[in-house]
Amino acid sequence: AQSVTQPDARVTVSEGASLQLRCKYSYSATPYLFWYVQYPRQGLQLLLKYYSGDPVVQGVNSFEAEFSKSNSSFHLQKASVHWSDSAVYFCALSSSNTNKVVFGTGTRLQVLP
Amino acid sequence: NSKVIQTPRYLVKGQGQKAKMRCIPEKGHPVVFWYQQNKNNEFKFLINFQNQEVLQQIDMTEKRFSAECPSNSPCSLEIQSSEAGDSALYLCASSFGTGGGNERLFFGHGTKLSVL
Structure with missing residues (x-):
């Protein structure tokens, strides 16, 4: 069975600091991995996705994520956060033999000015 | 901005009442998903078309949930007899593909259902 774990429910960082949001997945084959962001009162928006090739993927707003098969991880990173990055971030997984996407429970990011 | 349109944004119902929400997928997307997002941010896949x-759909053996996506009309999700545990954000998403593989989902803003 597929599953996604985001071990940190809340993360607080100061503006300008670096950021890592953790994501661990469980799947027997190679997964397709996504990071979505949910701003208040808005739908989820895609930040980036990985399905093959370079394990470091670039996304919108200077976010990037690194896929690690050995660690079953897909951590999201940003070198310098802005207060507008405050939101809930979801890691998600799908595969080629399923019709649905499995989501983690999200990490709420608070960026202090 | 999301081009998946969900209505209404907020829905308040008493227990036992019928609750219906609608979704217009992004133009050209043949696949529509419904997810339930609870207050703990847990996503529950409901159905896709x-x-x-x-x-694919979850086991709706309670028969309280029904959904359809008629041609030339909005998709809809309906709860026949609302219960307090149904209070959640109901998200509609659309996609070019079936959601497997690397197809991204495009989400609406959701319908927040509160069952009093």
């Missing part, structure tokens, strides 16, 4: 046909 390709054009008007159901692809």
Whole structure:
């Protein structure tokens, strides 16, 4: 069975600091991995996705994520956060033999000015 | 901005009442998903459609949930007899593909259902 774990429910960082949001997945084959962001009162928006090739993927707003098969991880990173990055971030997984996407429970990011 | 349109944004119902929400997928997307997001941010897949046909759905044996995606009309999700535990954000998403593989989902803003 597929599953996604985001071990940190809340993360607080100061503006300008670096950021890592953790994501661990469980799947027997190679997964397709996504990071979505949910701003208040808005739908989820895609930040980036990985399905093959370079394990470091670039996304919108200077976010990037690194896929690690050995660690079953897909951590999201940003070198310098802005207060507008405050939101809930979801890691998600799908595969080629399923019709649905499995989501983690999200990490709420608070960026202090 | 999301081009998946969900209505209404907020829905308040008493227990036992019928609750209906609608979704217009992004133009050209044949696949529509419904997810329930609870207050703990847990996503529960409910059902997905390709054009008007159901692809996959959870076991709705309670029969309180029903959904459809008729041609030339908005998709809809209906709860026949609302319960307090149904209070959640109901998210509609659309996609070019069936959600497997690397197809991204495009989400609406959701319908927040509160069952009093």
